[in-house]
Amino acid sequence: MSPRVVFPNKILPYLLVAPQLAITLIFFYWPASQALRQSMLREDPFGLSSKFVWFANFKKVLSDPNYLNSIQVTAVFSIATAAVAMGTALLLAVMAEKVIRGRGVYRTLMIWPYAVAPAIAGMLWLFLFNPSIGSLAYGLRWLGINWDPLLDGEQAMALVVAAASWKQISYNFLFFVAGLQAIPKTLIEAAAIDGAKPTKRFWTIVFPLLAPTTFFLLVVNTVYAFFDTFGIIHAVTGGGPGKATETLVYKVYNDGFVNLILGDSAAQSVILMVIVIALTAIQFRYVEKKVHYG
Amino acid sequence: MATVDLKDVKKVYPGGVEAVKGVSIAIPDKQLCVLVGPSGCGKSTLLRMIAGLETISAGTCSIDGKVVNAIGPTERDIAMVFQNYALYPHMKVYDNMAYGLRNRGMPKDEIDKRVRATAQTLELAHLLERRPRELSGGQRQRVAMGRAIVRSPKVFLFDEPLSNLDAKLRGQMRVEIKNLQRQLGVTSVYVTHDQLEAMTLADVLVVMNAGLVEQLGAPLDIYEKPASTFVASFIGAPPMNLLPLRSGQLEGAVSLPAIPTNAATIGFRPEDCEVGADGAAAEGGLRLMARVQGVEPVGAESFLYCEAAGGRIVVRVPGRTAVAVGDQLPVLTRREKLHFFGGDGKRV
Numbered sequence: 326m327s328p329r330v331v332f333p334n335k336i337l338p339y340l341l342v343a344p345q346l347a348i349t350l351i352f353f354y355w356p357a358s359q360a361l362r363q364s365m366l367r368e369d370p371f372g373l374s375s376k377f378v379w380f381a382n383f384k385k386v387l388s389d390p391n392y393l394n395s396i397q398v399t400a401v402f403s404i405a406t407a408a409v410a411m412g413t414a415l416l417l418a419v420m421a422e423k424v425i426r427g428r429g430v431y432r433t434l435m436i437w438p439y440a441v442a443p444a445i446a447g448m449l450w451l452f453l454f455n456p457s458i459g460s461l462a463y464g465l466r467w468l469g470i471n472w473d474p475l476l477d478g479e480q481a482m483a484l485v486v487a488a489a490s491w492k493q494i495s496y497n498f499l500f501f502v503a504g505l506q507a508i509p510k511t512l513i514e515a516a517a518i519d520g521a522k523p524t525k526r527f528w529t530i531v532f533p534l535l536a537p538t539t540f541f542l543l544v545v546n547t548v549y550a551f552f553d554t555f556g557i558i559h560a561v562t563g564g565g566p567g568k569a570t571e572t573l574v575y576k577v578y579n580d581g582f583v584n585l586i587l588g589d590s591a592a593q594s595v596i597l598m599v600i601v602i603a604l605t606a607i608q609f610r611y612v613e614k615k616v617h618y619g
Numbered sequence: 620m621a622t623v624d625l626k627d628v629k630k631v632y633p634g635g636v637e638a639v640k641g642v643s644i645a646i647p648d649k650q651l652c653v654l655v656g657p658s659g660c661g662k663s664t665l666l667r668m669i670a671g672l673e674t675i676s677a678g679t680c681s682i683d684g685k686v687v688n689a690i691g692p693t694e695r696d697i698a699m700v701f702q703n704y705a706l707y708p709h710m711k712v713y714d715n716m717a718y719g720l721r722n723r724g725m726p727k728d729e730i731d732k733r734v735r736a737t738a739q740t741l742e743l744a745h746l747l748e749r750r751p752r753e754l755s756g757g758q759r760q761r762v763a764m765g766r767a768i769v770r771s772p773k774v775f776l777f778d779e780p781l782s783n784l785d786a787k788l789r790g791q792m793r794v795e796i797k798n799l800q801r802q803l804g805v806t807s808v809y810v811t812h813d814q815l816e817a818m819t820l821a822d823v824l825v826v827m828n829a830g831l832v833e834q835l836g837a838p839l840d841i842y843e844k845p846a847s848t849f850v851a852s853f854i855g856a857p858p859m860n861l862l863p864l865r866s867g868q869l870e871g872a873v874s875l876p877a878i879p880t881n882a883a884t885i886g887f888r889p890e891d892c893e894v895g896a897d898g899a900a901a902e903g904g905l906r907l908m909a910r911v912q913g914v915e916p917v918g919a920e921s922f923l924y925c926e927a928a929g930g931r932i933v934v935r936v937p938g939r940t941a942v943a944v945g946d947q948l949p950v951l952t953r954r955e956k957l958h959f960f961g962g963d964g965k966r967v
């Protein structure tokens with residue numbers, strides 16, 4: 326640890342951190358404690374009174390088959406989104422390495438999708454793949470696929486995964502390009518001289534050396550798929566058909582704001598909060614002791 | 620067992636930099652060829668073309684009589700030691716050395732035997748389980764050597780392999796590389812900007828300047844008969860003293876030998892100067908009066924930095940010296956130790 330600066334003034338340091346503390350308290354701890362309180366309350370059907378029920382809401386939520394289904398949907402959705410977004414980004418980044426002329430333009434173009442708002446990205450995909458008017462849906466049907474994501478749960482899942490990963494590819498691309506650039510060119514040359522063909526070089530030298538980037542992106546992408554894809558799902562499928570694309574975050578919204586089961590919804594958000602804290606903790610631990618080979 | 624032949628090789632980088640402007644070198648089997656020259660003269664580019672890491676813009680490169688211009692580095696069967704060693708940071712020393720053998724599909728036990736044998740010769744046996752970051756600079760250098768040797772390639776290529784080591788280690792490794800190369804009898808090309816390394820290692824010495832070969836030959840021949848003022852000032856430390864001639868005269872010289880008519884520069888090495896010598900030795904030699912401006916005692920010898928005949932010269936005297944700054948000294952160089960260069964810098 327680096328040596329600490331010691332301030333002779335006793336009050337000034339507290340004054341300096343006060344604004345930040347105030348913001349964190351008002352916008353994080355207070356709502357979080359409210360959610361925690363709410364998750365232990367049960368309201369009567371008219372919303373006139375509520376009573377304290379300890380962990381009953383949690384018990385109810387965790388034994389609800391719909392909630393278990395939602396966990397499964399979230400797992401499938403997150404893993405698929407992270408895999409597609411990272412795989413595609415890595416492929417594009419490796420190919421971008423080979424672009425010599427117009428490299429800057431190419432990279433800039435690749436980064437643009439990141440600037441598109443989730444709901445708009447969702448609408449874009451919805452239109453493209455709309456069974457009756459979408460141009461790409463037309464193409465799929467022409468290929469002999471019975472395309473109807475409004476009825477077929479798996480197709481709906483595929484659609485939200487595609488839309489969600491499409492948005493994340495740019496971000497991943499940026500990190501992979503930087504990661505690839507950080508690998509010394511002489512290592513690749515040494516491997517070539519050592520008789521490794523390009524594919525072999527990629528898997529034995531480049532990929533292992535990208536591990537820190539890949540791991541970091543894995544955490545970021547999982548968190549993204551868990552929490553930041555509400556807009557896309559809301560725009561594309563609304564959690565349907567049935568509950569085929571109802572992720573945990575979407576269910577919180579559905580139960581709380583649509584069905585007004587506030588206690589359940591609050592219990593769910595507390596569970597989600599625990600998950601996000603766990604994921605962030607992993608990420609921070611990791612960033613702290615990033616894999617160093619050098 | 621291989622020869623390396625470069626015929627009028629050129630390299631133009633995309634963007635138009637002409638790094639190598641037509642170089643022809645023939646390296647006989649089992650010989651160590653050193654490319655030496657100042658930074659940016661195209662040594663690395665030439666080496667990388669032999670390795671197949673850069674395309675050859677014009678001319679041909681042959682290994683063992685076979686033109687390899689169109690063959691990639693993977694198939695050339697050469698090994699290279701990079702300046703920064705380029706060890707694979709995520710692999711243990713053992714795997715660093717085994718990597719090339721595995722890529723060529725060698726059986727496991729054969730790989731093991733070879734890696735351990737090579738590690739033995741290079742005194743790396745106790746380091747096989749370490750990763751590169753756990754090694755000192757000298758040890759990394761050895762691993763890089765080991766990775767090259769273990770494959771028994773046709774040709775070794777070295778790109779300034781010792782320049783990241785401290786002076787003492789550099790001296791040791793220089794001797795070791797020379798011995799290994801002799802023992803293994805592998806044709807080698809060695810790039811350096813250090814003239815001492817060049818002189819001590821080379822069977823064939825190639826002095827390069829601005830993408831061209833200035834002189835090619837045995838190191839001592841080059842030392843004794845530098846082909847140009849460039850070579851004269853590059854080979855030898857401290858470099859040769861060069862003084863300009865004006866219409867065949869050297870202003871301020873006490874006595875001057877017969878000078879070839881087209882000579883524009885006269886040169887003599889610091890170690891060929893005699894201070895205060897007189898008599899018969901002076902016959903036909905160059906005699907100057909030098910004013911001492913600095914004295915550098917190194918121990919076994921001392922260097923006198925002087926002003927003479929309107930220029931600066933360095934004079935080497937053996938052992939310690941009583942000469943002090945400000946002294947005036949007669950400096951003599953015998954006739955046979957003088958070098959003359961024309962207006963274009965070439966030897967006459």
Ligand SMILES: Nc1ncnc2c1ncn2[C@@H]1O[C@H](COP(=O)(O)OP(=O)(O)O)[C@@H](O)[C@H]1O
Nearest residue numbers: 632634636638657658659660661662663664665
């Ligand atoms: N990849 C490259 N693209 C363009 N110019 C280059 C490249 N590599 C080297 N050069 C230029 O070619 C010349 C020779 O470089 P190099 O062979 O590395 O010199 P040396 O190894 O003798 O110091 C230099 O002027 C350098 O700037």
Ligand SMILES: [Mg+2]
Nearest residue numbers: 659662663664
């Ligand atoms: Mg170089």
